[in-house]
Amino acid sequence: MTQAVFNFCAGPAMLPASVMKQAQAEMLDWQGQGVSVMEMSHRSKPYMQMAAEAEQDLRDLMAIPSNYKVLFLHGGGRGQFAGIPLNLSRSADSADYLLSGQWSRGALAEGEKYLHCKVAGEPNLIDGKVALPPQSALNINPDAAYFHYCPNETIEGVEFSYIPDAGHVPVVADMSSTILSQPLDVSRFGVIYAGAQKNIGPSGLSVVIVREDLIGNARQETPSILDYGLAVKHDSMYNTPPTYAWYLAGLVFKWLKSNGGLTEMAKVNRAKADTLYRFIDGSDFYRNNVDDNCRSKMNVPFQLADDNLDSKFLELSDAAGLKALKGHRIVGGMRASIYNAMPLSGVQALVDFMADFEKKFG
Structure with missing residues (x-):
């Protein structure tokens, strides 16, 4: 019997098995065209x-209001680190950035190339664990061009339990690692953007959901590839888009709809996260350094009591078919990314392995 393999990579992440099988079946002949979808003109009917x-499936899944445009663009999430200030501000403006980890810091560093950026809030420690600031601790400038934050940080494994209220200031969210994991009130945001390689599809594609009143104000120096107005005018096809990634994203959207949409996905994601955190919390051999109120449901970092055992853990887990569990170099330890495509059985297999490893080496 072939050993089951579960891929816990933070990104590019695993895709649903049924989606991969469909893509495999359609690789050489898509919809009877006699060619692969990746060989077709993006302007063909x-x-x-x-x-x-x-696009319509994504709109249905997220209940995207009619006054929002959906764009399928190049550049992943990092491309939008520059796209946001170039489309939403002028050089004399200021913008607020809520820092929660490495990705929000990366967005801030890029934003500072184009306008004045202010830190509106940062994490702190509660009983030695990382905690995110509450709404009451945020310092938001009512005249800011926009307010940017990252709802879920993949490296640190923190997730906001609330959507920040910025008043009339447009809220911009980097949802690369949490989009489509649960229902969301899109109307609370000015812009939502996400690199595809975690919950949408393969790397290279980014999805941008932008309110119409924020379109058409790009700076003159904005590269055409990042101009939301041009993207809207040309239906995300101002130049050749990442066609195969767009096709795979479409298959993922249909998979989500066939599995009950985001309400059902949220239930599964909560069950997966609870299963893993419950085991970690019940063990003296493993620990998670994030406050209970802001633990990520998508990325679960954990450490062993003896970090000298890290290499052995990774060696044996990989041999057991549990892939890519090494934590990011910044925080070390382990990290299990359990995006939408990860089944509950994969998380249970990880927990079973962790329990067995603890018995042998604890």
Whole structure:
């Protein structure tokens, strides 16, 4: 019997098995066209129909209001670190950034190239564990061009339990690692953007959901590839888009709809996270250094009591079919990324392995 393999990589992450099988079956002949979808013109009628369906499926899943545009762009999440200030501000403006980890810090560093940026809040420690600031601790400038934050940080494993209220200031969210994991009130945001390689599809694609009143104000020096107005005008096809990634994203959207949408996905994601955190909390051999109120449901970092055992843990877990559990170099230890495509059985297999490892080496 072939050993089951579960991929806990933080990104590019695993895709649903059924989506991969469908893509495999359609690789050489898509919809009877006699060619692969990756070989087709993005302006052909079949491809444009597929692209339109993908957008509509995403709109359905997220209940995106009609006054928001959905863009499928190049550059992943990092591309939008520059795209946001170039489309939403002028050089004399200021913007607020809520820092929660490495990705929000990366967005801040890029934003500072284009305008004055102010830190609106930072994590702190509660009983030695990382905690995110509450709404009451945020210092938001009512005249800011926008307020930026990252709802879920993959490296530190922290997640906001609330959507910050910035008043009339447009809220911009980097949802690369949490989009489509649970229902969301899109109307609370000015812009939502996400690199695809965690919960949407393969790397290279980014999805941007932007309120219409924030479109058409790009700076003159904005590269055309980052101009939201041009992207809207040309239906995300100002130049050749990442066609195969867009196709795979569309398959993922249909998979989500067939599995009950985001309400059902949220239930599964909560069950997966609870299973793993419950085991860690019940063990003296493993620990998680994030406050209970802001633990990520997508990325679970954990440390062993003796870090000299890290290499042995990684060696044996990989041999057991549990892939990519090494923590980010900044925080060390282990990290299990359990995005939408990870089944509950994968998390249970990890917990079983961790229990067995503790018995042998604890």
